[in-house]
Amino acid sequence: MILPGxxxxxxxxxxxxxxxxxxxxxxxxxxxxxxxxADNASAVARIFSAKGRPSDHPxxxxxxxxxxxxxxxxxxxxxxxxxxxxxxxxxxxxxGPLTLILPRRAHVGAVAAGGQDSIGLRxxxxxxxxxxxHAARERGVHGVAAPSANRFGRVSPTTAAHVAAEFxxxxxxxxxxxxxxxxxxxxxxxxxxxxxxxxxxxxxxxMLTPDQLxxxxxxxxxxxxxxxxRASGTLESHYAPRAQVRLMDGQQIQSALDVLGADARHIAxxxxxxxTSASRHLVRRDMPTDAALCAHELFAVLRGFDDAGVKxxxxxxxxxxxxxxxxxxxxxxxAA
Ligand code: TXA
Ligand code: MG
Numbered sequence: 001m002i003l004p005g006x007x008x009x010x011x012x013x014x015x016x017x018x019x020x021x022x023x024x025x026x027x028x029x030x031x032x033x034x035x036x037x038a039d040n041a042s043a044v045a046r047i048f049s050a051k052g053r054p055s056d057h058p059x060x061x062x063x064x065x066x067x068x069x070x071x072x073x074x075x076x077x078x079x080x081x082x083x084x085x086x087x088x089x090x091x092x093x094x095x096g097p098l099t100l101i102l103p104r105r106a107h108v109g110a111v112a113a114g115g116q117d118s119i120g121l122r123x124x125x126x127x128x129x130x131x132x133x134h135a136a137r138e139r140g141v142h143g144v145a146a147p148s149a150n151r152f153g154r155v156s157p158t159t160a161a162h163v164a165a166e167f168x169x170x171x172x173x174x175x176x177x178x179x180x181x182x183x184x185x186x187x188x189x190x191x192x193x194x195x196x197x198x199x200x201x202x203x204x205x206x207m208l209t210p211d212q213l214x215x216x217x218x219x220x221x222x223x224x225x226x227x228x229x230r231a232s233g234t235l236e237s238h239y240a241p242r243a244q245v246r247l248m249d250g251q252q253i254q255s256a257l258d259v260l261g262a263d264a265r266h267i268a269x270x271x272x273x274x275x276t277s278a279s280r281h282l283v284r285r286d287m288p289t290d291a292a293l294c295a296h297e298l299f300a301v302l303r304g305f306d307d308a309g310v311k312x313x314x315x316x317x318x319x320x321x322x323x324x325x326x327x328x329x330x331x332x333x334x335a336a
């Protein structure tokens with residue numbers, strides 16, 4: 001069932017479902033999550049099986065809080081220590097699209113953490129997410145484990161309809177509620193910073209730039225290295241539509257279109273440059289020149305190309321500046 005996120009009765013139903021151990025499609029400002037009570041091991045196990053995700057890939061736990069005082073009690077439920085730089089990052093970017101990996105309290109959230117001795121925590125800013133998390137907190141739920149609500153390796157969902165399309169079986173069996181919070185504002189997954197190993201390490205780029213993170217943290221944020229835990233969003237191939245994605249510069253795409261002429265079929269082009277084609281069958285979308293606008297629409301655009309039945313998606317390589325790191329990362333993994 002899809003519930004309207006503006007309806008207080010729907011929020012109460014969603015929160016009660018979480019407290020009862022049910023799965024929930026939860027809107028956040030980044031992407032939709034497939035959510036369950038992080039302290040309910042069997043509910044969390046059902047997230048892994050619904051997604052087809054290996055059980056040793058840790059999930060992010062979402063906590064309620066519009067102020068530091070509010071999120072601190074939830075953070076302390078799961079984390080055994082919060083380094084100073086992590087506090088500073090929370091103050092700067094929570095509620096918002098930042099996940100922090102913190103040392104985990106023994107015996108808490110072990111299944112959600114996929115067996116790691118750390119835990120990923122995020123306080124989302126989406127008002128519907130906050131409403132659900134607050135109402136669940138009143139029903140005894142400290143935090144809500146939620147990976148992106150897509151099948152393993154596929155494109156993350158940014159609308160309630162995307163979630164329904166990924167899990168139509170569960171939805172029709174009434175095993176899944178989805179709260180509709182509209183199209184996600186940010187559009188790509190949160191920035192992940194590891195704060196469990198003494199110094200901040202950027203595990204997954206998102207819409208926060210390294211520069212913004214360093215200013216807020218008050219120290220250098222290191223790039224990820226081989227000691228970093230395995231994370232599914234960081235596998236080389238991920239976020240993939242069914243069609244094959246290729247990244248090329250505008251001139252390369254233009255040359256390929258020129259060679260194919262009127263015969264270009266089953267091809268989609270997503271570019272900032274204006275390209276010409278003699279084919280009436282070419283599917284195209286203009287890529288925004290602003291990174292935030294591009295992130296906002298990216299996953300819906302890739303899904304739309306799949307729905308149009310194309311076999312190839314040719315994407316103009318994003319600009320080489322840091323604002324585009326998150327979008328470039330998702331496209332490179334989609335193309336891998
Ligand atoms: O924006 C987001 O982060 C979305 C929304 C729903 O909040 N969630 C999301 O979850 O992208 P997911 O599971 O698709 O990606 C979570 C990433 C994975 O790469 C996971 O391995 C990493 O976070 N992660 C979670 N806990 C971790 C931990 N303890 N240590 C290392 N990586 C962790
Ligand atoms: Mg994901």
